[in-house]
Amino acid sequence: MSEPKESLIDYPCDFPLKIFGEAQQGFAQAMAAVVQAHAPDFDAARLTLRASSNARYLCLTCTIRATSREQLDNLYRDLSSHPLVKMVL
Numbered sequence: 001m002s003e004p005k006e007s008l009i010d011y012p013c014d015f016p017l018k019i020f021g022e023a024q025q026g027f028a029q030a031m032a033a034v035v036q037a038h039a040p041d042f043d044a045a046r047l048t049l050r051a052s053s054n055a056r057y058l059c060l061t062c063t064i065r066a067t068s069r070e071q072l073d074n075l076y077r078d079l080s081s082h083p084l085v086k087m088v089l
Contacts, residue, residue: 007069015066018089019079023051023058027084031060034082038075039064057086 009015019031032044041064048061066072079088 009066009069011069012065012067014063015072016061016063017075017079019060019062019085020087020089021058021084022086023055024084027058028060030082030084031079032062034078035062035064035075038071038078039066041065
């Protein structure tokens with residue numbers, strides 16, 4: 001019997017992230033900076049922004065070229081601990 005794979009993801013791959021936070025000026029720029037720190041080839045122009053129905057919250061969607069599980073873990077950790085972020089999927 002073969003050993004289980006360490007990850008279900010085959011790297012490198014395109015990996016979408018959804019970042020939720022309260023609608024504040026500078027939210028998208030701050031999140032783009034965090035993402036680019038972990039994925040330098042991320043193009044912030046490809047970031048999509050969507051407001052909630054009452055415009056209180058924003059959802060940013062960005063797709064990075066993930067190169068390792070460690071990269072994703074570190075990115076999720078930094079995004080999740082950011083004071084402007086409510087949730088990361």
